[in-house]
Amino acid sequence: MLEGVAQGVSAVADVLRKGVRTSLLDRRAARMAAVQEGATFASGVTTTFTPSRAEAWYRLERRPLVIALLGDDAAGDVAAWVMRAQSVLNAELFVGERLAPRLGHLHRAHVASSTPAVAELAALWEWTHRQWRRHDLLLLDASQPLPDPVAVIQLQHAAHEYHHDHDIGIVVPAYDCDGVQVSGYDVERPSGAVVPSSGGRDYGQHRIPRYVLTAAMHGMYVTADALDRVDLAERHLAGLSLDEQAGRVVRQAWAGHIRTLCLASTAFAVTRIPQLDLGAEQRRWQLERRITAADGRPRIVFVLNATSISGGIRVVFEQANGLAERGFDVEIWSLEPEPGWFDLRVPVQRYRTYEDLLLALRRVDALKVATWWETGEIVWLASVSHGVPVFLVQEFETWFYPDDPVARAAVVAGYRREFFTVTQASYQQQELAEVGVAARLLPIGYDDRVFRPLPGIEREPDTVLALGRSFFQKNFEMTRRAWQRLGEARPTLVLFGNEPDLMRDERARYVVRPDDAEVNELYNRATLFVQTSRHEGFGLPVLEAMAAGCPVITTDSHGNRDFCHDGSNCIIVPQDDDAALAAAMRRLLDDPAERERLRVAGWETARRHAWRVVLDETAGFYREVQAASAPT
Incomplete structure (x- = not known):
């Protein structure tokens, strides 16, 4: 209960014993040591946000926070939790009118005054700006078990440090209900159903941080910057439940290029998993997209990490040429230049980094095709507001990392229901199904103009x-x-x-x-x-x-x-x-x-399996995706 006080006393004693400069250097060294844990991949996915790193960061940062306890009832001893939270966190409390009596004598000392009279998030936004501007905000459902304050530190750390350009404004935890972990929610295409991300064959994917397009209210952590930038008005939230309001907050944040991250490595214990749905406006935003070029042709952008000699890259080039011949506007976007080893007849746009590519691609109305698991993260982010994400899974890519369980988990975490997924063999189709992803089966082909029996050549006997x-x-x-x-x-x-x-x-x-x-x-x-x-x-x-x-x-x-x-x-x-x-x-x-x-x-x-046969079916698939995504 006195963890925060004990840490403070220890830090003061450390300074007195070693001096300010040496003590600070020791604390920074401990923080840097914590940074070395985990792995970071080229796409930006990282597992380095460990509890030890979060606590080291928090000892230096301690961002001010407003905690809003919402709901009409409490699952436990709210007063005891408030005492512990305020001993560890740099926090003010907002408690709804029906919960305030549960605090007893702590009511005046630990509950912020002048609280809004209604539990609508727009009013809470306005109250936070008026009373505690430049504070972050944490929303908690008091009818659920309240989290360990250390878990709140982990959310705060990720909110401020996970992305190097600080594009994250909202962080939500995973939920643990009787040992079943839900690491955020997926929006299935084309049905629009909101599905908890859980279950299936366990590669560790449910413990990998992942961006999400909607979220429940419980555990939603919003930075002060996001509170300032998210356009949230009462008209957006009228008649919605708190979870529906939270989903609308996420949607408004993404509209301003403010990302929502599910910190799957931090789980809140819950007695029930919130069941979410998309409102009509959110549904249109997520599922209805224009994906045509200026001349009316369906537009496709294949995203590659490389253009060097590879069987998988060759398949992409064959599809690009074949789809262009069949009336599609096709481009390749890559981190490498136009290949010299293949007769590629579509333009290649080269970008220096994935981040540069993403910033350009997110403005494009097109079918955006990920071709490798690290490009999946880029394509997903680039399709939040424009275009439709497609994942061409040529291989269940955990096979590339036989001795690296973290990489395997990161690979599988990237296979999401928000993609239209296509794969070339029934074996991969089954592997994807085992992790909850339905994939269309489209085989690849060969060039029958090149690979054929040659008259006049004798086959050698040995x-x-x-x-x-x-x-x-x-x-x-x-x-x-x-x-x-x-x-x-x-x-x-x-x-x-x-x-x-x-x-x-x-x-x-x-x-x-x-x-x-x-x-x-x-x-x-x-x-x-x-x-x-x-x-x-x-x-x-x-x-x-x-x-x-x-x-x-x-x-x-x-x-x-x-x-x-x-x-x-x-x-x-x-x-x-x-x-x-x-x-x-x-x-x-x-x-x-x-x-x-x-x-x-x-x-x-x-x-x-000649390409001329296979590509007709491939073109049909992409036209189906275009039709399924067209605005009604």
């Missing part, structure tokens, strides 16, 4: 082709080990990619950075193609090999399940079973009839 990459997901070491098991009878191993030092062997050669036509010729000359990935979002090289008529041996890499069928159009061997892979290679090398059977079946599979 050559194995493989992608030569050291990236752990590709599991090239399995291919190497199995090939070496074949001993003196091993075939020629041809590798391609951009890592020519990957292996040295007299029977192996490496083709460095071949273009698409050269890769297709490699597929046409090889006896068979091997790919032993542990995981793939799709597995495009396998499909390209099939399109070129090259028999395939592969592993179950999840994303290839939709088009790879063991014994039908390819051979699938178990992960890390070198003996099985060596036996499969030997069997196909020795059996021309089986190779021919797999060649024909693979080609039949591939032709259904």
